[in-house]
Amino acid sequence: MAVKKAAVKKTAKKTAVKKTAAKKSAAKKAPAKKAVAKKNAAKKSTAKKVVAKKSTAKKSAVKKSVAKKSVASNFVVPPVPTSASRSTTVVSSTPVKAPAQPAAAKPAAKKSSSNRLVLAVVVAIVLIALVVVARNSSTTKSASNAPATPAATPSATTAMTPAATPAASAAATPSASASASASAAPAAGQAAPTGIVAHYTAKGATIFWVAAPGVANYNVEISSNNGAWKLISTVPASQLSLDITKSDTAGWSSFKVSSVYSDGTVVAGKVFGLPGQYN
Numbered sequence: 001m002a003v004k005k006a007a008v009k010k011t012a013k014k015t016a017v018k019k020t021a022a023k024k025s026a027a028k029k030a031p032a033k034k035a036v037a038k039k040n041a042a043k044k045s046t047a048k049k050v051v052a053k054k055s056t057a058k059k060s061a062v063k064k065s066v067a068k069k070s071v072a073s074n075f076v077v078p079p080v081p082t083s084a085s086r087s088t089t090v091v092s093s094t095p096v097k098a099p100a101q102p103a104a105a106k107p108a109a110k111k112s113s114s115n116r117l118v119l120a121v122v123v124a125i126v127l128i129a130l131v132v133v134a135r136n137s138s139t140t141k142s143a144s145n146a147p148a149t150p151a152a153t154p155s156a157t158t159a160m161t162p163a164a165t166p167a168a169s170a171a172a173t174p175s176a177s178a179s180a181s182a183s184a185a186p187a188a189g190q191a192a193p194t195g196i197v198a199h200y201t202a203k204g205a206t207i208f209w210v211a212a213p214g215v216a217n218y219n220v221e222i223s224s225n226n227g228a229w230k231l232i233s234t235v236p237a238s239q240l241s242l243d244i245t246k247s248d249t250a251g252w253s254s255f256k257v258s259s260v261y262s263d264g265t266v267v268a269g270k271v272f273g274l275p276g277q278y279n
Helices: 002-074 105-144 166-170 174-183
Strands: 194-200 204-210 217-224 230-236 241-260 266-268 272-278
Touching: 194 272, 204 272, 230 241
Parallel strands: none
Antiparallel strands: 194 204, 204 241, 217 230, 217 241, 241 266, 241 272
């Protein structure tokens, strides 16, 4: 009986030890479970944070892609700049058509350039006319201020015709009988006047010549349009010029200055011509 009691006591002790051990293990396991639960909760919160970050990153990426798509859809390549719209570039969601230039733009430019060319030509012609008028006025002034015996220079002479035609020289009227007698050969020392020139004036022209030796006087004759010679003036030997008046601009007049000697010999000088009619 004592043995049974001892065995019962040992068994009771063992069960008590087991219970205490179980309590201790349970007590130890509870903090361990709590720590594991905390760790698991921390891991879950970390995982949730990572998932949240990933979702936030995905949302930002989606927003960026949407923004890029909207920018790409709103951007339109601007058209090639033209002369009408070179300084403006329009960017919009809808394509903008370049303004159509009118078909008459190029012809208008051509017309303006041709008009400018015509205007330039007209201005040049007017300038040339002014220069010619100025030169003529200066020539008239120089003729009015010329000395009694001007030098026979080519620049001072007017446009002269060639020698008179045979028909014109042969047709002599009785009024030009003095020139008809010039067919006889002049004597020694008798000569025609030289350096015959004509300067234009406001009323017509002035004929100048250089004196011949031993001359009594000079005859000045005119032929209108190759017609008969007419004596318009006989001047003394001391006079070496004669003013003639222009009466018409049509046709052509030929002039001849002759030396008249005391013995009646007439020696004609070179014939020259001027445009228009004179008297």
